[in-house]
Each structure stands twice: as structure tokens, then as C-alpha cells.
Amino acid sequence: MPSILEVVDLTKRFGELTVIDKVSFSVEVGEVICVIGPSGSGKSTLLRCLNRLEAPSGGRVLIDGEEVTSRSLHLLRRHVGMVFQHFNLFPHLTVIENVMEGPRTVLKTPRAAARVRALELLDKVGLKDKAEARPANLSGGQQQRVAIARALAMEPRVMLFDEATSALDPEIIGEVLSVMKQLADEGMTMLVVTHEMDFAERVASRVFMFDGGHVVEEGPPEEIFRSAHHERTRRFLNQLHWEGQ
Ligand code: ADP
Ligand code: MG
Numbered sequence: 001m002p003s004i005l006e007v008v009d010l011t012k013r014f015g016e017l018t019v020i021d022k023v024s025f026s027v028e029v030g031e032v033i034c035v036i037g038p039s040g041s042g043k044s045t046l047l048r049c050l051n052r053l054e055a056p057s058g059g060r061v062l063i064d065g066e067e068v069t070s071r072s073l074h075l076l077r078r079h080v081g082m083v084f085q086h087f088n089l090f091p092h093l094t095v096i097e098n099v100m101e102g103p104r105t106v107l108k109t110p111r112a113a114a115r116v117r118a119l120e121l122l123d124k125v126g127l128k129d130k131a132e133a134r135p136a137n138l139s140g141g142q143q144q145r146v147a148i149a150r151a152l153a154m155e156p157r158v159m160l161f162d163e164a165t166s167a168l169d170p171e172i173i174g175e176v177l178s179v180m181k182q183l184a185d186e187g188m189t190m191l192v193v194t195h196e197m198d199f200a201e202r203v204a205s206r207v208f209m210f211d212g213g214h215v216v217e218e219g220p221p222e223e224i225f226r227s228a229h230h231e232r233t234r235r236f237l238n239q240l241h242w243e244g245q
Helices: 043-050 070-079 095-105 111-124 140-152 170-185 197-203 221-227 231-239
Strands: 003-014 017-028 032-036 058-063 080-083 158-162 189-193 206-211 214-219
Touching: 003 043, 003 189, 017 043, 017 058, 017 189, 017 214, 032 043, 032 197, 043 158, 043 189, 058 070, 070 080, 080 140, 095 111, 095 140, 111 140, 140 170, 170 189, 170 197, 189 197, 197 221, 206 221, 206 231, 214 221, 214 231
Parallel strands: 032 189, 032 206, 080 158, 158 189
Antiparallel strands: 003 017, 003 058, 206 214
């Protein structure tokens, strides 16, 4: 399997503080990587460096073998989709206009074609009937599903999720996770920062335990959750009171 994403010695410093410390890994096409770890360990910064919402202080990121540079940022923005904890939908646009916005402005997709594709994607996330609604009139889970459809509209090669369900009420977390699982089942390559260990156990190809700016340990979920090698990982999982099913 070819690697679609390769990270080499990625480093990010904020002043004196080193938040990402020479992290290297590669992700193959269709893999789902779940990134777990304590708050403040640098998980969000890692994702933000991957899609250049933050400029790395050092190291390299390659997408499909091509190094991301300041000149190839437009390619990165197309190929890497991101879904955040907070939905960031445009409040003044309808749901379908939110999904059409990227393709229209960045890809210059004609309006009719962008609309057809947006409807397909809204159907995929179970919200075709909300196409003409405003984001404010949707539940948090519905808004997050629109955010996923909006990211998919750019036809990304890799999707990044940063605690996409952390801000949601417990009873609607499942509807977002099931859309994410469906995407994974369809073969989307995904990096998912999550505290949903059941999801990680069911969906992840590999779990990365992140702490102090490093991947402390990585492996298939059954290994990380049942027989973690590192004390740090075991302590973290114990704190969550999560012992696997
Ligand atoms: P996590 O997502 O694992 O909770 P973050 O990546 O958000 O961790 O943050 C890691 C560390 O980097 C924290 O100490 C945080 O305060 C610091 N940090 C994040 N963004 C900035 C920034 N823009 N400026 C300064 N420090 C930052
Ligand atoms: Mg975070």
C-alpha cells in the first residue's frame, strides 16, 4: 500500500515551548488513525500543522509523495479536509450553500454541478431534507454532519477530525460517529483525534498515543487498549476508566 501522508521530523514551537517534537509517521491509503492522549499534549497542533493552519517550525509533510510547501498550499487545502470541535458553518448561508461554498470559490465548479454534488453529500450524511435550512436551525449533531459534508465536497484524499464530537450532547454523538464510521468503511483515509475509545476500538487501523509532543506508542487498537507497553498509555486509559469491552 502506498503512503498517502508522510510526516518527517515535524516540529512546532510556540516561543520557548516545543509542542510537537520531531514527530515522524506515515499513513497508508484507507487507514484510520485514531490519536488519543491527554489535554495539552499537542494533538490539535499536530493536525493544524498537517493542514497548515499552523506553520511547522521544522520537518516535512508529504501528501501523495509531494512535499507541502508554501507554494503548494492550495493543493493541500484541496486534498486535506478538516472537521473541528466547533462547526464553523457560515450562519448567513443555507446548509446547501455551506456545502457548495468551497467547490464554487476554490474549485470553480459550476453552480448546477456543485449543487448536485452537495445534495449527494447531504444525502450521505442523512440531511438532504435540511438543504435549505439555516445552520442555526439545526441541532449540534446535524451541524457537525453538515461540516463533514462541506469538507467532503472538496473531494479530499485525507480527512482530519479534531474532537469532532466533544462539544455534542451525549445522545447525539452517535449520529456523528456513525457518519465517520461509514466514511472509514468506504475507504477514506482519516486521522481522528478522539476521546471516544469505543469508536477507536471499532474503527481504527492504528491508535497513536500522543503525549508531550511525541507519539509515545502506536499499534492496532486491540494492542494499545489491552496490552499497552508504556506506563504512560496505561495510566491515561485508566484515568478514562476505560478497560475495553
Ligand atoms: P491538545 O489538542 O492535545 O489538547 P494543543 O495542541 O491544543 O493540545 O496544545 C498543546 C500545547 O500548545 C498547549 O500547551 C497549548 O497551550 C500550546 N499552544 C497551542 N496553540 C498555541 C498558540 N497558538 N500559541 C501558544 N501556545 C499554543
Ligand atoms: Mg485539542
